[in-house]
Amino acid sequence: MKTLRLILSDQLNSQHSWFRQPSPHVVYAFIELPPETDHVQHHVQKLLATFAAMRALAAQLRRSGHQVTYLTIDDPHNQQQLDKSLAGLLKTQQATHLAYLLPDNHALDVQLQAFCQEHAKAAEVVDTEHFYTTR
Numbered sequence: 001m002k003t004l005r006l007i008l009s010d011q012l013n014s015q016h017s018w019f020r021q022p023s024p025h026v027v028y029a030f031i032e033l034p035p036e037t038d039h040v041q042h043h044v045q046k047l048l049a050t051f052a053a054m055r056a057l058a059a060q061l062r063r064s065g066h067q068v069t070y071l072t073i074d075d076p077h078n079q080q081q082l083d084k085s086l087a088g089l090l091k092t093q094q095a096t097h098l099a100y101l102l103p104d105n106h107a108l109d110v111q112l113q114a115f116c117q118e119h120a121k122a123a124e125v126v127d128t129e130h131f132y133t134t135r
Contacts, residue, residue: 003124004029004069004095006086008108009050011101012057013130022065027093030058031085032073069093082108083115090119099124102135 005018006029018028032051051073058070069092071078071085077092079085090098098116102125103109116123127134 001025001097002027002093002095003097003099004086004090004093006031006098006100006112007054007057008101008103009054010104011128011130012053013128014057014060016101016129018126019061019064019066022067024067027067027069027095028058028061029086029089029093030054030068030070031078031082031089032071032075033078033082033085034073034080082111083119086115087119097122097124099126101126101128104128 003026005026009032032054055070058068062068069089071089077085077088079088086098089095098119100112100123103112112125
């Protein structure tokens, strides 16, 4: 039984409780996606900084003994859409469970809920731990 834990670009909290203990049954997934560059106009330097921060956290997790899969924006396995890339990762990682942190974006929250209903046998949604209150 393996769990794929999705980390979104605005959830880069290295102090999250998920990261306390490495597990051979957990893989962290980072996906660089065009919607990061398309849904709101951003300066190119902000986008580069966001992707650099994602890569830095992924590297830190690897150094700490966690399993990490990372799809760069130009990775041939990156389908350029969250649902397609996530479905591919569930398959290639042979994950039976999907876990993700509550997105700050409502549309993304709805998208992930729909994805889980269609693709994930078991899904878990966890607080991001970066707000003083819960949703």
